[in-house]
Amino acid sequence: MIVMEIVPVDKRRSKVFLDEDFALVLYRGEINRFGIKEGEELSEDTYQEILKDVLFKRARERVLYLLKASDKTEQELVRKLKDGGYPKEAIEYAVGFVKEHRFINDEDYGKRYVEFNSRRKSEKQIQFELQRKGLDKEMIRDILKEQPVDEEAQIQAYIRKKRIDPQELDRKERSKVMASLGRKGFSYEAVNRVLGANFDDI
Structure with missing residues (x-):
């Protein structure tokens, strides 16, 4: 693979673009250490060395840090690592590590x-x-x-908070309340049971 371009990301890191249509984010010292230069070939052996010696460990530390801050799903971790410029192999390794150790499920x-x-x-x-x-x-x-969701209890809490009396609503007001609850994702059946009206009547 050929190093197409090296572009600074910040004061310490640069993005190394390769002809395989992907990039690596490395510190400048690492770029020098592995002899990476624009227009020159990056051998498969050197690429594997970068993965194993640098990026696998860094990706693993990154996901552990993310999980320390808050729970994440597998897809969320993959997305975070992609955004951080980690290659597929490093992402698979890091996510596989936390799954194997049951840090995520x-x-x-x-x-x-x-x-x-x-x-x-x-x-x-x-x-x-x-x-x-x-x-x-x-x-x-x-x-x-x-673990069923008690939508009726939530709808009842909503109408109490809004000081709504379903018995006193006219057709227009009832329609507005139903539309508002519908936008919140509550089911037709749950709204209908709590407000005691049929959408067909509106």
């Missing part, structure tokens, strides 16, 4: 997330956010089946 993360948010977020909102964090739909469905 997407199903456990999902269960904790649902437990923490089930009293303040709708089921649809939780599903959306967990999918965005990388959990698959089937896993999310199983978690929510095991």
Whole structure:
């Protein structure tokens, strides 16, 4: 592989662009240590040495630091490492390390997330956010089946907070309340049960 360009990222680090259409972020001392120069070849042996001696360890330390700050899913860690300029091999190594040592487990993360948010977020909102964090739909469905979200209790809390009396709402007001709850992701059935009206009547 040929070193196409070396571009400074900050005062200490530079991005090394290779002809394989990817880049490495290295400290300047490392660039000198491995004899990396624009327009010259980076041998496979040197690339593997950079991975094993530098980037594997750095990626592992990065994910451990991220997990120390807060829980993360596998996809979130992969995204953070990609954003940090780590190559695929280093990302796979670091994520594999934390999975092997059970520092991350997407199903456990999902269960904790649902437990923490089930009293303040709708089921649809939780599903959306967990999918965005990388959990698959089937896993999310199983978690929510095991730990159901009490949407009716949340809707009741909402109307108490807003000092709404469902019995005193006219058609227009009821429509506005239902639309507001719908935007928060609450299901038709749950809203209908709490407000005691049918959308078809509006």
